[in-house]
Amino acid sequence: MITNKANTEFWVITDTHLIADSLHDDGKAFQLIQGTSQGKDLNYQETALRAFSDFANEKKPAAIIVTGDVTFNGELISAQKFAEIFDRLKETKLLVLPGNHDIYDGWARSFRGTNQLYAHQISPEDWRNIFKKSYDCALSKDANSLAYSVQLNSQYLLLLLDSNIYGTHEASGAPTTEGQLGEEQILWLQRQLEQAKKEGLRPLLFLHHNLYVHNPAVNRGFVLNNAQLLGRLCRDYDVKIVFSGHIHAQNIVGPKEKVPATEIVTSSFCSYDQAYGNVKVSPNCVSYERKTFDMTPYLTAEERQNKELTHFHSYLKEIQIRNLAGNTNKKDHLKTEESQLLQKVNHLFIEMNYQYFTGHNHIEKKQLKKLYNSPEFKLLVSQRPRFSKYMKTLFDITDHSNLKAKIKY
Secondary structure, eight states: OOOOOSSEEEEEEOOOOBOOGGGBOSOHHHHHHHHTSTTOOOSSHHHHHHHHHHHHHHHOOSEEEEESOOBSSOBHHHHHHHHHHHTTOSSOEEEEEOOTTTSSOTTOEEEETTEEEEOOBOOHHHHHHHTHHHHTTOSEEOTTSSOEEEEOSSSEEEEEOOOBOOOSSOOSSOOOOOBOOOHHHHHHHHHHHHHHHHHTOEEEEEOSSBSSOSOSSSOTTTBOTTHHHHHHHHHHTTOOEEEEOSSOSOEEEOOBTTBOOEEEEOOOTTSTTOEEEEEEEETTEEEEEEEEOOOGGGSOTTGGGOHHHHTHHHHHHHHHHHHHHHHHOOOOOOOHHHHHHHHHHHHHHHHHHHHHHTTOOBOOHHHHHHHHTSHHHHHHHHHOHHHHHHHTTSOBOSSOOSSEEEEEO
8 A cells, every 4th residue: 555645646647758868869860750759858858757756756746657658669778767767756656557659669769870779678577677666566466467556545446557569579660559458457457346346445547548539530549449348347346537648638538428437638748738647535536637847946057057948848839839830831832822821720720739739728619610710720621621620629618627627436
């Protein structure tokens, strides 16, 4: 049991995508990867995570739970560096589970000059050894995967699942995006849920892939292949909360139909504005709130000379904007006035994406109608019809919040 306190809190972060500084020389090959990393910061994550661990030592949550994609592309050295950074935690437990980029990822590379070089990949055994302190907290471990359970306090059981698909040896190609819980892991999970029911423990589930569809236009490879089976277990054992990652977007969905679970996805820690989920637990309630981390107070004097570090959220937004702009700024044979309008369309597309991924995507119904009738949106639909359906998923006109949730028992 992590704590004896009935009222406690833990933090959730996800998709940190750390590549250890020792794996690159900031040369041409690495800068090319940074420029095509879909808005992820690869330059400063050692600094950011070290600062976050110092922040945790100040605030003292019971645990920090990382829902996968700890590393950039499954480099053994990056996982070791991650564990080393969080070894500085004093009163907080680090609990990690792997993502689809962590185990036997054939994209694991180091970068020197203009060259990409082989980097050692992470085996399941490596993972257990590197994060031994996490597994030492386990109440039970699944022998057939990297899943384990941890008792938080006298009332809550944490179930950290391994939803990733990987082989039995090092890979040479891209990691598998989709996820699934294996049959043996499902049986292990069912036994854990049954035991929790007998002992009066309330289960909280954590995994990398998603239980629910969080975006109707883009969800292939994100939702578990056997999500219906997990949903039935949630229904049968009254699982009310699931935490996941993978999609890099802040989103809260559920309960759905007969499944009582609310699924909470926190946006990627290495993108946007350094979000983490603050989860407060009491005997009859679990509340979640998205927070953003300001690492400036935890920077060294030397680091404070770097404007990108002291204005880190602006830096993160800028690299995200460059990524989105790269997806939209394609040559169009349009008249000059249409080209100017297209620039406005691109700006709209970029800003709405940014608000969506940070969970700040609510809009009034009248505003939405006005937007759909605007020249910018109409041009977007006519010139890039494949974006139109996706664009319409970025807005939320309901009272539902993607930033906070309260689940009562």
